[in-house]
Amino acid sequence: MESLGVLLLHPMNAYLEQELDSRFRLFRFWDSPPDGRAEFLRANSSAIRAVVGNAGYNADAALIDALPSLEIVASFSVGIDRVDLPKCRERGIRVTNTPDVLTDDVADLAVGLAIAALRKIPQADRYVRAGLWKAKGDYTLTTRFSGKRVAILGLGRIGLAIAKRAEAFGCSISYHSRSEKPFPNYKFFTNVVDLAANCDVLIVACSLNAETHHMVNRKVMDALGPDGVLINIGRGALVDEPELVSALLEKRLGAAGLDVFEHEPFAPEQLFSLDNVVLVPHVGSDTEETCKAMADLVLKNLEAHALNKPLLTPFSGKRVGIIGLGRIGLAIATRVEAFDCPVNYYQRTKKDCPSYTYYPSVVELAANSDILVVACPLNEQTRHIVNREVIEALVPKGLLINIGRGPHVDEPELVSALVEGRLGGAGLDVFEDEPNVPEALFALDNVVLVPHVGSGTHETRQAMADLVLGNLEAHVLKKPLLTPVV
């Protein structure tokens, strides 16, 4: 394998560094003095095709601009808030992270911090070490962890793992997330203030982005209250740190367990003298076992990239653009969200869905999506809604999925785009002239063709038939129709 030039931004892990050095051509960012960094990058910019960063040091806009040959950012972390994602998308730079391998350790620490904060274990340890334990029966009463109402901000992989652990302590679970999840035992709250007002322990476990920055603000902390406990194992900036410090100093907030801070490695010194906080130095994934697994994942992703094989853990799913956010469109959105796919959409009027990005035209939608899905009804306005212009806008290598009607798409245009390799691929359930399917598509490996089977399950056809029969009966009996089309 020809040597992929890899820039390691920080001496984050000895094993990782050693392996990068032996398998690739390694550049150590800290080899150059701080004022010589620009020069260092200039000198090596043609060789550096990969960057390895972590939670604290990652590929920001300035670094990406300085590296014209950059192809991939492989982060030694699951959170990639410090990677300039829009810039990566713009440059076609791939991003990988390290999900799953660290989920258990981070969840373990979250619960460990909650018990430590509530039961004041580090405080007891300090007390004993200082030689202050002079009499048996010298103690302070703390409060029980088991049975506390635990609220989780962000019910992703880590949030779910925390929930599972807390449940073993008889804790009730509530959460807030971008959308409600299929866990009937966990109570969903639509906003963070209500979540905080109805729990005893609030655990921050979501990713950091523009929407979640300072999500835990003064209002939330006030709602959590003087008996409430805040645990943060996400990112420091999810919490308004100055507000947190004053809430703790003024006893408006009961206690905190913090693994992350806004300006690591600096933790707010005003907290050092408090007995109701537990402060640890971003150790969420810091076990030998997990760090090795994370390192191996980084190395495997880089190797896959170098060999043109599929990446193991590319960050975030493909951007999915849905034409028509009706019942079917929304059902598609919920499913792809579970794959971390950002959801974009177009329809005649904007919907009140803050987590989905609205585009005022199909061309703009196509330009900002990796996969375009047709899910709207067919009528005069939507005939050939996917035309040549839209197909051109779908980024080269984009995919078209049609589960609407054949005439939604200008079929001859689609066929030539696919045959000429301008479009990345297609998945088609419907065609303009069923049951005839353009034969030119048969030879293509990047096209999936199915014979209008979208609703073709026993269960659904039965239900559809029952609806038809129900409607007919209602009509005969002069009762209201079940599903009239308005």
Added chain:
Amino acid sequence: VVATLKLATMAAAGGKPAVLLLRPVDAPFAAALRDRFRVLDLYAPGQALPALAFVAAAAAVPEPPRATVIWGGVRVDASFLDAAPSLRCVVSTAAGLDHIDLAECARRGVAVANSGEVYSTDVADYAVGLLLDVLRRVSASERYVRRGSWAAQGDYPLGSKLGGKRVGIIGLGNIGSRIAKRLEAFGCIIHYNSRKPKDSVSYKYFPNVHELAAESDVLVVACALNKATRHIVNKDVLEALGKDGVVVNIGRGANIDEAELVIALREGKIAGAGLDVFEHEPKVPAELFSMENVVLSRHVAVLTEESRSDLRAHTIGNLEAFFSGQPLLTPVHADSLAQ
């Protein structure tokens, strides 16, 4: 004299049955007891008789107490029972039973009630907290942050993953079984030793602690202290546990041979320990203070507000059961070594 007059006053609160109170209680507990019983209170303000003399004096009042509430500091043995022959029921609020001669009580027909499961949840939570602290270095890395070392010296050394570890629990009673349930949710594999295997659990049973230690990564002491379990974790067991092994003790200090434990830690024969109890509290071997792989606590695993109020309700429940001729809520029998 003055002391006897005081006792007489206490005993005169007519109608209610007399209870001999031999431990300090907080205000809510005291009020709850006085509402229901005539309380002869060793710790009443102004009461100056030492314990055994107070017991003897209480035994001499008209309608002497038939029940007593004690804690771990009161030795219930033959001489204690001789001093108060009226006692038919001992209600202990302690977690352990090592301070009660159960055989002697049984011989005299004195019923004994313990604290049941009142503490079990909090002790189990604390055990998990201690284990996480040792493996993930919570207290140690906390010290690092508080002294400004994070900014000055960089990343803290790595800890050890809890998931997948084999946890050997010594004693699968109320506390041990709760610890097991919690740690299972973290992906641990549960092994245990107890006097007899338990059919109701699927965890792997080991007939002795040495074999348990040999096949575990973590050893949790969750058994009572008695003749059979004194120094149950000894030098051999620590060696069998091995250099990557961790010990957590929320039982009694004397369950572990403390001197051998210190040696094992000093020589790196085990990887770390989380200790809430010690052989000679409040004395803690000073050598442990400088060890980064040890978490030290001051016998507080039971001490939450919730267990306080649970204890109050439970103690009164046992007393009321006794005085109304009902079976005790949590009777202890002479042949039961644990719980």
